[in-house]
Amino acid sequence: AQKVTQAQTEISVVEKEDVTLDCVYETRDTTYYLFWYKQPPSGELVFLIRRNSFDEQNEISGRYSWNFQKSTSSFNFTITASQVVDSAVYFCALSPPTGFQKLVFGTGTRLLVSP
Amino acid sequence: SAVISQKPSRDICQRGTSLTIQCQVDSQVTMMFWYRQQPGQSLTLIATANQGSEATYESGFVIDKFPISRPNLTFSTLTVSNMSPEDSSIYLCSGKTSGNYNEQFFGPGTRLTVL
Numbered sequence: 358a359q360k361v362t363q364a365q366t367e368i369s370v371v372e373k374e375d376v377t378l379d380c381v382y383e384t385r386d387t388t389y390y391l392f393w394y395k396q397p398p399s400g401e402l403v404f405l406i407r408r409n410s411f412d413e414q415n416e417i418s419g420r421y422s423w424n425f426q427k428s429t430s431s432f433n434f435t436i437t438a439s440q441v442v443d444s445a446v447y448f449c450a451l452s453p454p455t456g457f458q459k460l461v462f463g464t465g466t467r468l469l470v471s472p
Numbered sequence: 473s474a475v476i477s478q479k480p481s482r483d484i485c486q487r488g489t490s491l492t493i494q495c496q497v498d499s500q501v502t503m504m505f506w507y508r509q510q511p512g513q514s515l516t517l518i519a520t521a522n523q524g525s526e527a528t529y530e531s532g533f534v535i536d537k538f539p540i541s542r543p544n545l546t547f548s549t550l551t552v553s554n555m556s557p558e559d560s561s562i563y564l565c566s567g568k569t570s571g572n573y574n575e576q577f578f579g580p581g582t583r584l585t586v587l
Contacts, residue, residue, distance in 0.1 A: 392575070400562060402515075402578035448514065458568065459505065459530075460576055462515045 359384045361451050361463035369469045370439050378434040378466045380449030386410075391425065391432045392450040392460065402448070408432060409454075439470045474499050474567050476579035484585045485555055492551045493582045495565030500545040502568055505576065506538070509562040518563075521548040555586045 360383040370376045382391065393405040406416065408425050416423045420437045436443055449463040475498040485491050495504065504521040519527040519540055527540035542548040552559050565579040 394578075399580075400583065401580040402564065402566075404575055404577060407575050458503065459517050459520065460515075460566075464514045 359386075359389075359451050359453075359461045361449050361461055363447075363449055363463035363466050365466045366464070367467040367469065369471065372441060372470055372472050373438050374470075375435060375437050376439050376468065376470075378436075378447050378449075378468070380432045380434065380463060382430050382432065382449070382451045384451060384453075386453050388454050390452050390454060390458075392452070393423065393432075393434050394448045394450065394462075395445045396448065396465070397445040405434075405447075436468075439468075441470050441472055444468055444470045474501055474569050474577045476565055476567055476577055478563075478565055478579040478582050480582060481580060482583035482585075484587060486587055487556055489555055490551055490553045491555065491584060492549050493563055493565070495548045495550070495579055497546045497567045499569065504542060504548045505566045505568075506540060506548070506550045507564045507566065507578075509564060509581070511560065515564065518550070521550075552584065555584075557586045560584055560586045 362381045389410045391408045395403040395405055406423055413425050413427055422435045424433045446465045446467045448465045450460040452458050452460045477496045479494045506518040507515040508518050509515045517530050518533045518538055519529040521527050521540050521542040523542045537553050539551045562581040562583050564581045566576040568576050
């Protein structure tokens, strides 16, 4: 069975602080995909990143960076110099590479960035 | 990527009635999915909408309660039948385009309140 754990329910930071959102996953598949989605107060889910299990390179996109460590089954997400617009719920998700490829979501981390 | 729209964006319904939610994708997708997000919770997959055949339901969800249609590659409907207050949730449609990357793109969601 697949499982995604986001232990941080809510994080509050002040603007310009760096913040890391944790994601730990469980799967018996040898290959799989990991994702991060952002859900702002308006409700839509915004795709942020996909990572293949065989690619352990970290990735940086602007203020966002992702640290994938297969040895610890973690896929953490860091926002550098946070902004108020980063306030949202962030979901980590996992899916197999084949079959119906359904997404298994974590419970989400609510990030509140205050001015 | 794919742009996904949903109608209605929100609705308030009476107990015992049914609501049909429409999902339209701007390009052909190989797979479409319906998720439910109960208040303050994560996303749970209801079913995979299969073109021209019966949807594939996840454990805990049944066709009588959540009938789904997908008459073509770009359109699907989800009906929430005989509603109760426990059905108050956000219902999200997602689509996966062809390719190896398994990204799912989400609609804006339908916020349903059942009185």
